[in-house]
Amino acid sequence: xxxxxxxxxxxxxxxxxxxxxxxxxxxxxxxxxxxxxxxxxxxxxxxxxxxxxxxxxxxxxxxxxxxxxxxxxxxxxxxxxxxxxxxxxxxxxxxxxxxxxxxxxxxxxxxxxxxxxxxxxxxxxxxxxxxxxxxxxxxxxxxxxxxxxxxxxxxxxxxxxxxxxxxxxxxxxxxxxxxxxxxxxxxxxxxxxxxxxxxxxxxxxxxxxxxxxxxxxxxxxxxxxxxxxxxxxxxxxxxxxxxxxxxxxxxxxxxxxxxxxxxxxxxxxxxxxxxxxxxxxxxxxxxxxxxxxxxxxxxxxxxxxxxxxxxxxxxxxxxxxxxxxxxxxxxxxxx
Amino acid sequence: xxxxxxxxxxxxxxxxxxxxxxxxxxxxxxxxxxxxxxxxxxxxxxxxxxxxxxxxxxxxxxxxxxxxxxxxxxxxxxxxxxxxxxxxxxxxxxxxxxxxxxxxxxxxxxxxxxxxxxxxxxxxxxxxxxxxxxxxxxxxxxxxxxxxxxxxxxxxxxxxxxxxxxxxxxxxxxxxxxxxxxxxxxxxxxxxxxxxxxxxxxxxxxxxxxxxxxxxxxxxxxxxxxxxxxxxxxxxxxxxxxxxxxxxxxxxxxxxxxxxxxxxxxxxxxxxxxxxxxxxxxxxxxxxxxxxxxxxxxxxxxxxxxxxxxxxxxxxxxx
Numbered sequence: 001x002x003x004x005x006x007x008x009x010x011x012x013x014x015x016x017x018x019x020x021x022x023x024x025x026x027x028x029x030x031x032x033x034x035x036x037x038x039x040x041x042x043x044x045x046x047x048x049x050x051x052x053x054x055x056x057x058x059x060x061x062x063x064x065x066x067x068x069x070x071x072x073x074x075x076x077x078x079x080x081x082x083x084x085x086x087x088x089x090x091x092x093x094x095x096x097x098x099x100x101x102x103x104x105x106x107x108x109x110x111x112x113x114x115x116x117x118x119x120x121x122x123x124x125x126x127x128x129x130x131x132x133x134x135x136x137x138x139x140x141x142x143x144x145x146x147x148x149x150x151x152x153x154x155x156x157x158x159x160x161x162x163x164x165x166x167x168x169x170x171x172x173x174x175x176x177x178x179x180x181x182x183x184x185x186x187x188x189x190x191x192x193x194x195x196x197x198x199x200x201x202x203x204x205x206x207x208x209x210x211x212x213x214x215x216x217x218x219x220x221x222x223x224x225x226x227x228x229x230x231x232x233x234x235x236x237x238x239x240x241x242x243x244x245x246x247x248x249x250x251x252x253x254x255x256x257x258x259x260x261x262x263x264x265x266x267x268x269x270x271x272x273x274x275x276x277x278x279x280x281x282x283x284x285x286x287x288x289x290x291x292x293x294x295x296x297x298x299x300x301x302x303x304x305x306x307x308x309x310x311x312x313x314x315x316x317x318x319x320x321x322x323x324x325x326x327x328x329x330x331x332x333x334x335x
Numbered sequence: 336x337x338x339x340x341x342x343x344x345x346x347x348x349x350x351x352x353x354x355x356x357x358x359x360x361x362x363x364x365x366x367x368x369x370x371x372x373x374x375x376x377x378x379x380x381x382x383x384x385x386x387x388x389x390x391x392x393x394x395x396x397x398x399x400x401x402x403x404x405x406x407x408x409x410x411x412x413x414x415x416x417x418x419x420x421x422x423x424x425x426x427x428x429x430x431x432x433x434x435x436x437x438x439x440x441x442x443x444x445x446x447x448x449x450x451x452x453x454x455x456x457x458x459x460x461x462x463x464x465x466x467x468x469x470x471x472x473x474x475x476x477x478x479x480x481x482x483x484x485x486x487x488x489x490x491x492x493x494x495x496x497x498x499x500x501x502x503x504x505x506x507x508x509x510x511x512x513x514x515x516x517x518x519x520x521x522x523x524x525x526x527x528x529x530x531x532x533x534x535x536x537x538x539x540x541x542x543x544x545x546x547x548x549x550x551x552x553x554x555x556x557x558x559x560x561x562x563x564x565x566x567x568x569x570x571x572x573x574x575x576x577x578x579x580x581x582x583x584x585x586x587x588x589x590x591x592x593x594x595x596x597x598x599x600x601x602x603x604x605x606x607x608x609x610x611x612x613x614x615x616x617x618x619x620x621x622x623x624x625x626x627x628x629x630x631x632x633x634x635x636x637x638x639x640x641x642x643x644x645x646x647x648x649x650x651x652x653x654x
Contacts, residue, residue: 158641159638162634
């Protein structure tokens with residue numbers, strides 16, 4: 001336990017009085033920006049009946065906000081329990097895992113399963129399988145021996161490629177009719193979200209948030225690292241296992257709603273950490289959520305209404321995210 | 336040993352001649368005479384395809400080996416350094432702006448982009464002071480992602496996404512006589528790599544060491560990078576991307592015969608040709624009469640082997 005006396009504990013002490021106002025200020029500004037982008041999204045360029053526009057766009061907005069919430073919370077929590085700022089669930093190939101599971105269901109049970117079973121039950125089954133599979137992967141990677149961060153990231157990326165190729169492989173083995181049906185369900189986009197799934201996603205996200213809130217006092221401690229957290233009285237393995245399950249559920253929901261977005265979580269979490277200026281989850285979590293809402297809702301408004309591109313948002317996110325990632329990795333190793 | 340491996344590869348090449356939807360067998364070849372359908376299929380489709388498989392496999396594996404020597408890292412190859420993606424971007428741009436150019440000119444532009452992409456990668460690496468073995472492929476894969484996003488964006492604006500995805504996917508089913516001959520350039524590059532193999536090995540020991548031994552380090556590195564760029568562009572333009580091929584073959588060979596490039600080049604070439612043949616035949620047979628593209632089969636095989644290599648080094652370091 002000699003490592004306890006080393007630097008991490010000494011971190012949050014200096015210059016408190018000045019910094020105390022900064023996170024609050026940041027949160028207020030972000031909140032205002034998020035409200036503005038939501039208002040713009042709902043009203044800009046609207047023609048005709050307001051009741052139709054509002055309910056039509058309201059559904060889109062709800063799914064955007066849900067996705068923003070799910071991605072930002074899952075990324076921040078994942079980074080906390082794995083104790084790093086680079087790895088995110090989607091870089092680990094989690095959304096590819098979801099696609100793989102969905103393909104495997106069609107592959108082994110046939111298209112009939114996809115059509116005949118109620119979409120809500122189907123969604124719940126997929127989430128369950130996803131939680132099981134990802135918990136296994138997490139346990140193996142994070143709760144076993146200590147591994148170097150670079151190895152984890154690289155292994156995660158290669159796992160992502162493996163899941164993607166396996167999914168692709170299974171899709172090729174399906175007959176073309178089944179493949180078409182599957183492709184329809186995999187290519188979810190903001191405009192064609194199934195209201196039933198949207199409703200059940202809201203319920204699940206609310207439940208996850210409740211469990212997450214009960215654990216909120218452990219987040220800051222967990223981010224100090226494994227030995228410190230254990231030393232400070234956190235039941236490490238159990239808490240981490242629970243949080244990883246929450247992360248897996250959130251990732252399944254966001255992937256089910258919009259499909260894979262590799263770098264979005266990384267972008268948002270990194271920005272949130274650097275804007276807030278400290279690593280208290282009280283500030284970082286809401287900041288990340290607000291940022292995600294601003295990026296998705298605001299970005300979508302900008303692209304749809306101002307530039308008239310429609311689906312290019314994910315490409316831009318991918319581009320920026322990749323650059324941020326290279327930068328982060330380089331800075332990390334320069335230190 | 337090497338002879339045995341070559342024989343196995345040759346045997347697979349012969350098998351490859353006789354696998355496919357259209358019936359080509361020794362009996363049907365002899366029955367119909369010289370202008371029967373079977374003979375026609377053999378010469379127009381099967382022989383070109385088999386040649387293309389061996390040429391692409393061998394030269395990509397060698398490109399990977401050269402890259403690993405130059406960067407001095409086991410986990411790099413054209414698809415983990417942004418080289419392939421840059422070649423793709425170059426090809427897309429030249430197709431957009433000069434659709435009338437002959438294929439070889441497009442290939443040349445694509446090779447130039449590949450060279451540029453690799454240079455960018457090396458430039459970024461130089462900015463990283465403390466080099467972890469695993470950091471290098473990590474940066475490379477991300478750079479590949481960024482360049483890929485740019486390519487995708489251009490294709491998206493030009494309404495070419497579907498064709499971009501189609502020609503970037505490694506697939507040998509479209510190889511016919513007259514459409515694969517560029518791959519012979521890959522063979523020339525491979526022979527060149529063999530000729531300069533000793534100098535490459537020395538250059539792989541580091542700049543100071545190599546200069547001390549009388550090697551023009553800069554020239555050797557430039558030559559190596561050009562070989563890699565040309566091979567990547569040629570393979571990309573004719574058959575598409577074959578992920579991880581250049582990574583797993585040299586690594587497995589180096590586990591078997593060590594790191595002397597003069598000795599490993601023939602092994603790598605034969606191994607690359609062999610594994611590509613095996614994957615392609617598998618893809619042709621597993622869902623007969625349909626085909627599974629080689630990039631999908633290689634994606635599964637390659638990532639599993641890559642994972643094994645990664646976790647294996649980790650154990651050795653930990654022990």
